[in-house]
Amino acid sequence: xxxxxxxxxxxxxxxxxxxxxxxxxxxxxxxxxxxxxxxxxxxxxxxxxxxxxxxxxxxxxxxxxxxxxxxxxxxxxxxxxxxxxxxxxxxxxxxxxxxxxxxxxxxxxxxxxxxxxxxxxxxxxxxxxxxxxxxxxxxxxxxxxxxxxxxxxxxxxxxxxxxxxxxxxxxxxxxxxxxxxxxxxxxxxxxxxxxxxxxxxxxxxxxxxxxxxxxxxxxxxxxxxxxxxxxxxxxxxxxxxxxxxxxxxxxxxxxxxxxxxxxxxxxxxxxxxxxxxxxxxxxxxxxxxxxxxxxxxxxxxxxxxxxxxxxxxxxxxxxxxxxxxxxxxxxxxxxxxxxxxxxxxxxxxxxxxxxxxxxxxxxxxxxxxxxxxxxxxxxxxxxxxxxxxxxxxxxxxxxxxxxxxxxxxxxxxxxxxxxxxxxxxxxxxxxxxxxxxxxxxxxxxxxxxxxxxxxxx
Amino acid sequence: xxxxxxxxxxxxxxxxxxxxxxxxxxxxxxxxxxxxxxxxxxxxxxxxxxxxxxxxxxxxxxxxxxxxxxxxxxxxxxxxxxxxxxxxxxxxxxxxxxxxxxxxxxxxxxxxxxxxxxxxxxxxxxxxxxxxxxxxxxxxx
Ligand code: HEM
Ligand code: HEM
Ligand SMILES: [Fe+2]
Numbered sequence: 001x002x003x004x005x006x007x008x009x010x011x012x013x014x015x016x017x018x019x020x021x022x023x024x025x026x027x028x029x030x031x032x033x034x035x036x037x038x039x040x041x042x043x044x045x046x047x048x049x050x051x052x053x054x055x056x057x058x059x060x061x062x063x064x065x066x067x068x069x070x071x072x073x074x075x076x077x078x079x080x081x082x083x084x085x086x087x088x089x090x091x092x093x094x095x096x097x098x099x100x101x102x103x104x105x106x107x108x109x110x111x112x113x114x115x116x117x118x119x120x121x122x123x124x125x126x127x128x129x130x131x132x133x134x135x136x137x138x139x140x141x142x143x144x145x146x147x148x149x150x151x152x153x154x155x156x157x158x159x160x161x162x163x164x165x166x167x168x169x170x171x172x173x174x175x176x177x178x179x180x181x182x183x184x185x186x187x188x189x190x191x192x193x194x195x196x197x198x199x200x201x202x203x204x205x206x207x208x209x210x211x212x213x214x215x216x217x218x219x220x221x222x223x224x225x226x227x228x229x230x231x232x233x234x235x236x237x238x239x240x241x242x243x244x245x246x247x248x249x250x251x252x253x254x255x256x257x258x259x260x261x262x263x264x265x266x267x268x269x270x271x272x273x274x275x276x277x278x279x280x281x282x283x284x285x286x287x288x289x290x291x292x293x294x295x296x297x298x299x300x301x302x303x304x305x306x307x308x309x310x311x312x313x314x315x316x317x318x319x320x321x322x323x324x325x326x327x328x329x330x331x332x333x334x335x336x337x338x339x340x341x342x343x344x345x346x347x348x349x350x351x352x353x354x355x356x357x358x359x360x361x362x363x364x365x366x367x368x369x370x371x372x373x374x375x376x377x378x379x380x381x382x383x384x385x386x387x388x389x390x391x392x393x394x395x396x397x398x399x400x401x402x403x404x405x406x407x408x409x410x411x412x413x414x415x416x417x418x419x420x421x422x423x424x425x426x427x428x429x430x431x432x433x434x435x436x437x438x439x440x441x442x443x444x445x446x447x448x449x450x451x452x453x454x455x456x457x
Numbered sequence: 458x459x460x461x462x463x464x465x466x467x468x469x470x471x472x473x474x475x476x477x478x479x480x481x482x483x484x485x486x487x488x489x490x491x492x493x494x495x496x497x498x499x500x501x502x503x504x505x506x507x508x509x510x511x512x513x514x515x516x517x518x519x520x521x522x523x524x525x526x527x528x529x530x531x532x533x534x535x536x537x538x539x540x541x542x543x544x545x546x547x548x549x550x551x552x553x554x555x556x557x558x559x560x561x562x563x564x565x566x567x568x569x570x571x572x573x574x575x576x577x578x579x580x581x582x583x584x585x586x587x588x589x590x591x592x593x594x595x596x597x598x
Contacts, residue, residue, distance in 0.1 A: 030531075033531075033562070034531065034562075036560055037560055037561045037562030037563055038557075038558075038559065038560060038561065038562075038563050041555070041563040042555070042563070042565060045520075045521075045563070045565050046520065046521050046529070046531050046562070047517045047518075047519075047520020047521050047529065048517075048520070050520050050521075050529055050531075051517065051520060109565075110515065110516060110517040110520075111515045111516050111567070114514075114515040115515075119515060123511060123514065123515075125514055125515060125517075126513065126514025126515055126516070126517050126518075126519060127514065127519065128519050128520075128527065128528055128529070131517060131520070162464065162468065184514075186502055186506065186507045186510055187493075187497060187499055187502065188497070188510070188524075188525070188583075188584055188587065189493060189496070189497035189587060190493070190497070192525065192527065193486075193489070228464055231464055232462070232463070232464040232467045235464065235467035235468050235470070235471045236467050236470075236471075238471060239467070239470055239471040239474045239475070242471075242474065242475045242478055242479075243474045243475070243477075243478050246475075246478040246479055246481075246482045247478060247481060247482055247485070249482065250485075253489075254590065254592070255525060255526055255589045255590060255592035255593075256525050256526075256527070256587075256589065257493070257496050257497045257498075257525070257587040257588055257589055258489055258493070258496075259488075259489055259492045259493075259496065260590055262485075262489075263590070265485065329592060329594060330594060332526040332592065332593075333523040333526030333527060333528070333530065333534065334530060335530060337530070338530055407597050407598075408593070408594045408595065408597070409594070413594075413595045413596075413597045414597065415533070415597055416532070416533035416534065416597060416598060417533065417562075420562075
């Protein structure tokens with residue numbers, strides 16, 4: 001560790017992994033409710049489990065991003081963090097706010113939670129992914145601002161690199177677009193229109209800048225390739241990202257009441273969105289092939305390459321699959337959407353956070369890399385999780401194709417629930433594969449506890 | 458990439474391209490805002506609809522159902538449920554939950570008042586009449 005203050009990243013990463021485990025457990029609960037409908041009803045209704053599953057995902061990824069920034073920014077800026085104390089204080093605030101929110105989802109009916117938490121002051125709750133009570137949303141804003149202040153001050157005082165400016169831009173964008181979660185007009189079309197300014201402009205906009213910055217940082221470290229080359233690539237990739245992704249928001253405006261020209265703007269621009277993901281994959285492999293050193297942390301390199309491949313598959317290929325308006329007309333809001341959502345989130349954001357953790361955690365624990373034995377175990381977890389995610393995606397895609405066929409394309413369309421019954425075999429297979437994913441996650445956690453001969457950092 | 462294409466050129470293209478795209482997006486948004494009154498059925502927004510939407514949100518219905526194709530995929534699309542089922546069926550259905558049928562997906566009992574049910578039905582009527590460019594493909598949603 002080159003700067004003492006980088007150490008604040010560690011609790012952020014540990015919290016991230018802890019919440020990841022809880023996220024997957026709730027995924028498995030829902031997966032079972034898909035086939036055994038009354039499982040845990042009424043103790044945990046499906047919608048409560050879903051809020052927990054998706055909100056934990058977002059929160060642990062945010063923990064991961066913040067930890068990554070606290071680790072990277074001192075090293076990039078060649079300066080200690082502006083205020084490690086503030087960073088630690090915000091860690092506890094975020095953890096407590098997050099935990100209370102999850103308890104709230106599970107302990108009381110949602111309507112009661114809304115009443116207790118002051119939803120009547122400003123109604124923001126009950127929209128997908130933005131279910132958090134008002135105090136939680138405010139807490140997120142406070143934590144984000146304190147965090148941004150902290151790292152921006154660090155950058156301003158030290159060396160300015162392309163990686164740190166892009167990371168900052170991504171993180172500021174994340175905070176700014178989150179403000180749209182406070183806008184909730186009664187007019188459903190406007191509500192939905194600006195809801196996507198949070199959701200789409202996050203995952204297909206500013207988060208991709210964060211993704212690129214994290215990946216570039218790790219690639220510089222593990223390959224030793226010249227910073228100039230890597231940062232030039234990074235600029236090219238994120239240019240492609242935003243030029244396609246911003247107007248690409250239109251792929252969500254086809255059927256929600258917006259004007260029909262969005263079918264053209266959305267289809268054309270979002271069809272180009274896979275290009276930056278493809279470039280990212282080529283970039284990662286290219287840099288690893290041109291490496292100038294053999295970094296002892298082999299598994300971090302594996303995660304970096306995996307991020308390239310899986311994000312291209314999940315976001316690029318599965319995104320393209322349903323993004324053209326004439327296709328989306330049939331697939332909109334089906335299991336195809338769920339298939340894509342899973343592989344894209346996993347391939348891009350889960351994997352990039354695991355990449356930076358894999359690279360930096362050993363250093364934070366006082367060694368350059370983990371022992372070869374620990375690395376082999378971590379590689380097992382990489383394959384278990386990634387391969388099961390591919391199969392989860394394939395099974396959901398199978399379910400989705402049948403759903404579209406039976407419910408939407410047939411001359412004698414069947415009702416939703418009848419179709420769900422007919423395709424339940426796919427949900428069973430998804431659930432069992434989810435169990436394997438969970439085993440992979442357990443193996444991942446176990447890899448942190450495996451000893452062996454480690455080289456000191 | 459060749460040496461004639463430098464990092465600072467790449468950076469300038471990035472900032473230029475981003476600003477241009479965002480401005481274009483804002484222009485399209487401005488146009489959309491002006492075009493919406495003809496499509497979004499805003500004339501039908503009454504206090505009942507407003508309250509219906511609030512009930513929809515504060516009970517997290519979106520956590521199981523889709524509305525105009527967005528939400529969860531556990532239970533049927535409700536953007537067009539007014540056309541599929543009609544007001545009386547909707548009210549009776551919500552009141553009768555949960556079915557308690559073994560192994561079947563369950564919908565909770567929300568203990569709505571008669572007025573609440575009226576407002577929810579009004580909200581569903583409003584959503585069903587938004588111009589969604591003929592989506593969903595058929596009445597099953
Ligand atoms: C890492 C990047 C991405 C992530 C994390 C992601 C995630 C998601 C998620 C979670 C949804 C479902 C939203 C909802 O619940 O309503 C979604 C929808 C969608 N995504 Fe992505 N996505 C990514 C990239 C892309 C790309 C590059 C494309 C196009 C090439 C794309 C095309 C779509 C489309 C068309 C929908 C709407 C599906 C529908 O109509 O139901 N996505 N995405
Ligand atoms: C491995 C076990 C997992 C299982 C069994 C599982 C199951 C589920 C289920 C049943 C849903 C709800 C679908 C619906 O609305 O009807 C869901 C939603 C979601 N899950 Fe998972 N999940 C798992 C892992 C993950 C992972 C690893 C991620 C992140 C990478 C993830 C991200 C999401 C997202 C983003 C949604 C919302 C999707 C959308 O709106 O389209 N899940 N999951
Ligand atoms: Fe999108």
